[in-house]
Amino acid sequence: MSFAPPRDDAGRRDWLRLIRSEGVGPRGFQRLAERFASPAEALAALPEIAPRVRLASAQEAERELEAGAGAGARLVCFGEAAYPPALADIPDPPPVFWTLGEPGLALRPCVAIVGARNASAAGARFAAELARGLGEAGWVVVSGLARGVDAAAHGAALATGTVAVHAGGVDVVYPPQHAALAERIAGTGLRMSERPMGEQPTERSFPRRNRIVSGLSRGVVLVEAAERSGSLITARMAAEQGREVMATPGAPSDPRAAGCNALIRDGAALIRGAADVLEALGPALAPPRAARPLRPASSPSRPSAAGLPDAPPDGPPAARVAALLSAAPVSFDALAAAAGLQAADLAAALSELELDGLIDRRPGDLIALA
Amino acid sequence: MSFAPPRDDAGRRDWLRLIRSEGVGPRGFQRLAERFASPAEALAALPEIAPRVRLASAQEAERELEAGAGAGARLVCFGEAAYPPALADIPDPPPVFWTLGEPGLALRPCVAIVGARNASAAGARFAAELARGLGEAGWVVVSGLARGVDAAAHGAALATGTVAVHAGGVDVVYPPQHAALAERIAGTGLRMSERPMGEQPTERSFPRRNRIVSGLSRGVVLVEAAERSGSLITARMAAEQGREVMATPGAPSDPRAAGCNALIRDGAALIRGAADVLEALGPALAPPRAARPLRPASSPSRPSAAGLPDAPPDGPPAARVAALLSAAPVSFDALAAAAGLQAADLAAALSELELDGLIDRRPGDLIALA
Numbered sequence: 001m002s003f004a005p006p007r008d009d010a011g012r013r014d015w016l017r018l019i020r021s022e023g024v025g026p027r028g029f030q031r032l033a034e035r036f037a038s039p040a041e042a043l044a045a046l047p048e049i050a051p052r053v054r055l056a057s058a059q060e061a062e063r064e065l066e067a068g069a070g071a072g073a074r075l076v077c078f079g080e081a082a083y084p085p086a087l088a089d090i091p092d093p094p095p096v097f098w099t100l101g102e103p104g105l106a107l108r109p110c111v112a113i114v115g116a117r118n119a120s121a122a123g124a125r126f127a128a129e130l131a132r133g134l135g136e137a138g139w140v141v142v143s144g145l146a147r148g149v150d151a152a153a154h155g156a157a158l159a160t161g162t163v164a165v166h167a168g169g170v171d172v173v174y175p176p177q178h179a180a181l182a183e184r185i186a187g188t189g190l191r192m193s194e195r196p197m198g199e200q201p202t203e204r205s206f207p208r209r210n211r212i213v214s215g216l217s218r219g220v221v222l223v224e225a226a227e228r229s230g231s232l233i234t235a236r237m238a239a240e241q242g243r244e245v246m247a248t249p250g251a252p253s254d255p256r257a258a259g260c261n262a263l264i265r266d267g268a269a270l271i272r273g274a275a276d277v278l279e280a281l282g283p284a285l286a287p288p289r290a291a292r293p294l295r296p297a298s299s300p301s302r303p304s305a306a307g308l309p310d311a312p313p314d315g316p317p318a319a320r321v322a323a324l325l326s327a328a329p330v331s332f333d334a335l336a337a338a339a340g341l342q343a344a345d346l347a348a349a350l351s352e353l354e355l356d357g358l359i360d361r362r363p364g365d366l367i368a369l370a
Numbered sequence: 371m372s373f374a375p376p377r378d379d380a381g382r383r384d385w386l387r388l389i390r391s392e393g394v395g396p397r398g399f400q401r402l403a404e405r406f407a408s409p410a411e412a413l414a415a416l417p418e419i420a421p422r423v424r425l426a427s428a429q430e431a432e433r434e435l436e437a438g439a440g441a442g443a444r445l446v447c448f449g450e451a452a453y454p455p456a457l458a459d460i461p462d463p464p465p466v467f468w469t470l471g472e473p474g475l476a477l478r479p480c481v482a483i484v485g486a487r488n489a490s491a492a493g494a495r496f497a498a499e500l501a502r503g504l505g506e507a508g509w510v511v512v513s514g515l516a517r518g519v520d521a522a523a524h525g526a527a528l529a530t531g532t533v534a535v536h537a538g539g540v541d542v543v544y545p546p547q548h549a550a551l552a553e554r555i556a557g558t559g560l561r562m563s564e565r566p567m568g569e570q571p572t573e574r575s576f577p578r579r580n581r582i583v584s585g586l587s588r589g590v591v592l593v594e595a596a597e598r599s600g601s602l603i604t605a606r607m608a609a610e611q612g613r614e615v616m617a618t619p620g621a622p623s624d625p626r627a628a629g630c631n632a633l634i635r636d637g638a639a640l641i642r643g644a645a646d647v648l649e650a651l652g653p654a655l656a657p658p659r660a661a662r663p664l665r666p667a668s669s670p671s672r673p674s675a676a677g678l679p680d681a682p683p684d685g686p687p688a689a690r691v692a693a694l695l696s697a698a699p700v701s702f703d704a705l706a707a708a709a710g711l712q713a714a715d716l717a718a719a720l721s722e723l724e725l726d727g728l729i730d731r732r733p734g735d736l737i738a739l740a
Contacts, residue, residue, distance in 0.1 A: 122621060123621075125623075126621075248622060249619030249620065249627070249631055250619065251619070251620045251624070251627070252619070252643060253496060257619070258642075265639075265646070270619070270635045272622040272631055276635075
């Protein structure tokens with residue numbers, strides 16, 4: 001149900017023109033994709049079928065592409081191999097997003113850690129310990145680059161992989177005090193945003209961003225969250241997206257624990273450390289829950305090639321292959337078996353991933369995420 | 371499955387001799403009651419059937435009765451109207467216990483609040499707020515007279531009703547620093563113990579006492595409990611007795627929260643204040659869970675006389691009637707309907723309760739707990 005990914009800059013310009021048109025959001029974009037063969041066709045038809053939509057001009061889209069290129073950012077469109085399958089699975093996936101850093105990170109198993117901007121010292125320390133433990137267990141830590149819990153989680157996961165989802169443009173660091181942290185994330189991690197290059201975040205930007213934080217992730221851990229806080233919006237979105245909702249408890253006398261305690265009463269997993277998250281999420285190697293239900297931990301799993309999961313997730317072949325890959329190299333044959341693909345189809349998918357710079361070929365016919 | 375309650379001091383002496391015999395515990399006492407018609411018969415048979423049991427002498431039992439009378443304590447035997455139906459329902463109910471204070475309190479709906487002896491100031495304050503809120507909602511607060519959480523809960527529930535279960539004799543206050551608190555509990559509340567008058571508590575006394583704290587109660591709330599703490603033993607006993615287990619969360623960095631957080635992960639209700647306890651336990655008026663499952667809060671209850679529950683709990687008539695009574699007077703007819711008793715049977719049960727000093731008759735044929 002989507003447009004075929006763009007083949008060239010003209011195609012990318014049309015994708016951008018369509019999603020940047022006033023009145024076209026992620027869901028509207030989806031509806032147009034169900035009706036038209038390409039963004040160009042949708043753009044041509046829109047003045048007639050939706051006269052109130054103000055189309056973005058080709059010049060505006062060109063300017064955004066140039067700004068992205070100037071910042072060293074890369075545009076990822078829905079359906080491309082670099083588009084994370086977990087994010088594609090939410091009801092309102094961003095049609096496009098800009099990235100700075102390592103795009104392959106968002107294809108690995110992700111877990112979000114979010115929480116209070118005014119976190120206590122103990123809360124920030126806990127978030128850092130959690131991020132470190134989850135990173136060491138193979139999980140990429142996603143958060144929102146905010147003060148407090150977010151920053152602590154990103155900082156502790158720099159060595160193992162972290163994704164920062166911006167509320168404004170991917171080149172706009174908010175709060176500005178996190179410029180150095182954002183720089184380091186662009187170096188070893190990934191920054192991403194569905195918003196136009198250069199856009200300043202507004203109040204509306206944050207809940208919209210939060211759906212991407214949870215959408216990328218198999219689960220969301222809340223560390224310190226007051227009642228009616230933004231973190232609770234992320235938790236609600238995670239639940240709606242079928243993601244695991246997890247929360248760290250606190251004393252009832254601590255207002256920063258109120259949101260987390262309420263979530264736990266509502267059924268969120270109580271998290272005392274990384275081990276509890278790993279118990280809730282299952283192994284990092286398995287494909288996302290959205291694509292395939294996790295096996296219960298107690299059921300015997302039949303042996304599978306090279307430790308890869310034994311059933312391929314849904315989605316386009318390149319995305320399925322990417323979701324199976326990690327930094328640990330696997331053989332072509334093991335990958336074909338795990339993905340359930342014929343050799344020719346796997347070779348085509350790998351070529352696509354290679355062109356996107358997402359995989360490394362190693363001697364001995366071995367393949368790994370770049 | 372029990373001996374008929376004693377009718378006179380000679381009968382009470384035989385009950386005491388049997389349970390004070392070395393080698394006869396609450397379960398052994400039960401087994402003897404299944405086999406013999408009275409404690410006197412069991413005492414006569416024991417030297418033959420259990421030569422290793424060292425019988426307590428009639429003199430020892432007399433001395434205990436005299437010590438109790440001297441301390442103003444009252445002995446309650448299993449099956450008597452003052453014996454709480456909830457406690458009768460546990461697998462190893464004490465055959466006898468001594469009381470100081472208001473014996474009728476333990477017949478009212480009870481909830482236990484227990485926790486760390488080295489409670490934080492916030493934990494003690496929380497326990498006190500909880501006890502006050504539950505007391506105002508009609509619940510009697512049960513605890514173990516220990517330092518920290520126990521003492522805070524008793525102190526805050528003095529005005530509404532509190533029961534302290536002693537680990538040693540009912541006249542032995544442990545820790546001794548709680549002498550003034552114990553004095554006040556004997557004045558407006560109830561102290562009780564299954565152990566002999568004058569006995570000092572030992573290490574073994576505390577878990578044995580904890581089964582009575584939970585056994586009296588429809589639910590147990592843990593406020594601050596470290597791993598491997600005595601409070602966790604109370605929680606485990608409560609679960610085995612089919613009581614509601616509830617716990618107050620805390621930050622994972624706080625060792626005093628470890629036991630509570632683990633219980634919540636295992637399914638205990640997360641408690642942020644009195645309202646959460648009331649939600650978990652249902653209305654204070656309903657008979658104990660052990661006697662009759664609580665109606666789900668959402669199901670419509672058919673109107674019942676004077677707000678009394680519409681189905682009588684199990685047990686001997688006097689105990690059933692006592693469990694239905696509270697400080698609020700009800701009419702003879704409403705009580706007969708609620709207890710499912712004929713007028714003659716209700717009159718007999720009320721006479722028994724009146725002789726025990728457990729009820730007040732009020733003008734207009736109204737009856738209330740004394």
